[in-house]
Amino acid sequence: MAMATPSRRLARTDWARAALAAIADSGLAGVAVEPLARRLGTTKGSFYWHFTNREALIEAALDLWEQEHTEAVIVRVDREPDPLQRLRLLLTTAIMLAQEDVIDAAVLASGNHPLVAPVLTRVTERRVGYLAGLFRRLGFSPAQARDRGLLAYTAYLGHTQLIQAGLSIAPAHGAGLRRYVDRLLGITTAPE
Amino acid sequence: MAMATPSRRLARTDWARAALAAIADSGLAGVAVEPLARRLGTTKGSFYWHFTNREALIEAALDLWEQEHTEAVIVRVDREPDPLQRLRLLLTTAIMLAQEDVIDAAVLASGNHPLVAPVLTRVTERRVGYLAGLFRRLGFSPAQARDRGLLAYTAYLGHTQLIQAGLSIAPAHGAGLRRYVDRLLGITTAPE
DNA sequence: GTACCTCCGTACGGTGCCGTATGGTCGAGA
DNA sequence: TCTCGACCATACGGCACCGTACGGAGGTAC
Numbered sequence: 278m279a280m281a282t283p284s285r286r287l288a289r290t291d292w293a294r295a296a297l298a299a300i301a302d303s304g305l306a307g308v309a310v311e312p313l314a315r316r317l318g319t320t321k322g323s324f325y326w327h328f329t330n331r332e333a334l335i336e337a338a339l340d341l342w343e344q345e346h347t348e349a350v351i352v353r354v355d356r357e358p359d360p361l362q363r364l365r366l367l368l369t370t371a372i373m374l375a376q377e378d379v380i381d382a383a384v385l386a387s388g389n390h391p392l393v394a395p396v397l398t399r400v401t402e403r404r405v406g407y408l409a410g411l412f413r414r415l416g417f418s419p420a421q422a423r424d425r426g427l428l429a430y431t432a433y434l435g436h437t438q439l440i441q442a443g444l445s446i447a448p449a450h451g452a453g454l455r456r457y458v459d460r461l462l463g464i465t466t467a468p469e
Numbered sequence: 470m471a472m473a474t475p476s477r478r479l480a481r482t483d484w485a486r487a488a489l490a491a492i493a494d495s496g497l498a499g500v501a502v503e504p505l506a507r508r509l510g511t512t513k514g515s516f517y518w519h520f521t522n523r524e525a526l527i528e529a530a531l532d533l534w535e536q537e538h539t540e541a542v543i544v545r546v547d548r549e550p551d552p553l554q555r556l557r558l559l560l561t562t563a564i565m566l567a568q569e570d571v572i573d574a575a576v577l578a579s580g581n582h583p584l585v586a587p588v589l590t591r592v593t594e595r596r597v598g599y600l601a602g603l604f605r606r607l608g609f610s611p612a613q614a615r616d617r618g619l620l621a622y623t624a625y626l627g628h629t630q631l632i633q634a635g636l637s638i639a640p641a642h643g644a645g646l647r648r649y650v651d652r653l654l655g656i657t658t659a660p661e
Numbered sequence: 662g663t664a665c666c667t668c669c670g671t672a673c674g675g676t677g678c679c680g681t682a683t684g685g686t687c688g689a690g691a
Numbered sequence: 692t693c694t695c696g697a698c699c700a701t702a703c704g705g706c707a708c709c710g711t712a713c714g715g716a717g718g719t720a721c
Contacts, residue, residue: 285687285698285699286687286697286698286699287698287699304496304578304579306498309677309678309679310678310679310680311677311678311679312677312678319699319700320699320700320701321679321680321699321700321701322698322699322700322701323698323699323700325680325681326697326698326699327698330679330680331678331679331680379581385578385630385634386496386577386578386579386580387496387578388578388630388633388634388635389571389633389634389635394634394635397634398634398635398636401631401634401636401638402636402638405638423638424648424649424652427638427639427649428624428649428652428653428656430627430631431623431624431625431626431627431628431630431631431639432620432623432624432627433623433627434623434626434627434630434631435622435623435624435625435626435627435628435630436623436627438577438580438623438626438627438630439593439619439622439623439626441580441581442577442580442581442586442589442590442593443580443581443586443590444590444593444594446593446594446597446615446619447619447623456616457616457619457620460616460620460661461620463661464620464656464657464659465656467656467659469652469655477668477669477717478667478668478669478717479668479669501707501708501709502708502709502710503707503708503709504707504708511669511670512669512670512671513669513670513671513709513710514668514669514670514671515668515669515670516669517710517711518667518668518669519668522709522710523708523709523710
């Protein structure tokens with residue numbers, strides 16, 4: 278927790294990452310300058326050098342999230358050539374990531390906040406769009422593919438919610454997760 | 470907004486309902502004694518007569534939510550005898566309710582808060598249990614019924630998220646919603 | 662009408678955070 | 692070594708909220 282200080286001086290990105298971590302475990306309200314400064318072993322003097330105010334920090338943190346938490350998974354999954362296998366890989370890794378890092382759920386939780394809403398909209402449309410593209414490659418019509426992509430994404434979102442809420446009834450790993458993903462796949466790829 | 474004052478004196482329940490409304494549009498952080506007092510046209514003097522502190526108010530509000538926002542829907546739906554029709558009715562009304570009243574999503578958003586977590590766990594298990602019961606009555610085995618209830622519930626949760634986030638891609642009413650529910654039903658009730 | 666009980670108004674101290682002001686430190690380069 | 696600019700520490704004022712103390716208003720009972 279008390280992060281080591283390899284280089285004494287901090288950069289803008291360090292603050293943004295710390296803010297993202299704060300969102301993950303306390304929500305947007307957790308992004309407070311003075312507590313973050315304590316956590317980083319520095320003071321507000323540093324913060325107000327790099328940022329004009331708290332709002333700018335939140336924006337930077339959300340930018341980071343948008344860039345890293347969607348494209349990273351897509352790139353990582355895109356190397357699998359078979360679309361069905363890729364879909365399975367995507368769902369599995371997404372669910373496992375959502376379990377070990379709750380930042381996704383935390384951002385969603387503040388989805389109605391004016392700073393979060395536009396970012397969240399972009400990310401959601403990117404993700405649903407990517408899913409729909411996979412279903413297209415499985416042979417579904419554009420409308421069908423979009424519907425199924427949407428359904429798969431809502432199932433993912435809801436599952437993430439359950440995990441983050443600490444519900445033991447949601448399978449989060451191992452055989453339970455594999456069976457869950459299999460069922461989700463079988464269900465969403467079945468012909469109408 | 471400036472609510473009329475039919476009876477000058479307030480009761481504990483008035484505060485709890487106001488707190489629930491505050492959660493709905495500002496999250497847990499929106500439950501602040503002095504702003505609520507202003508909103509109710511009274512002062513802190515009233516509040517600290519009825520409650521020992523802010524925490525007690527949050528608990529009362531969550532109690533209210535637990536009692537009214539789950540059982541009410543179940544009771545209302547339970548009069549439909551046919552299980553498949555009841556499932557359809559349940560999903561449709563739940564999604565429509567989630568759209569006109571965001572309290573459900575707001576509570577979920579604070580699911581990791583120590584005061585919210587236990588309530589949320591109970592509510593989730595009650596809902597998934599009820600759904601599983603419906604799938605049982607449709608002829609599925611206990612394990613199958615639970616899995617399908619879980620899937621239906623995660624889809625509902627995710628869909629709620631999307632609506633609350635203001636995503637236009639999520640069908641929220643009319644033909645789009647009917648088609649969405651039909652697909653969800655067809656999918657979750659299909660034999661394996 | 663007076664004693665009492667329920668409920669509320671008001672004033673106060675305390676805390677945690679935001680943002681500003683200003684001086685200090687430290688390394689890079691002339 | 693001196694200077695300069697990037698970066699940070701510290702102190703301060705202000706605000707919003709929590710919780711307490713206490714003095715009432717208004718109804719009820721007799």
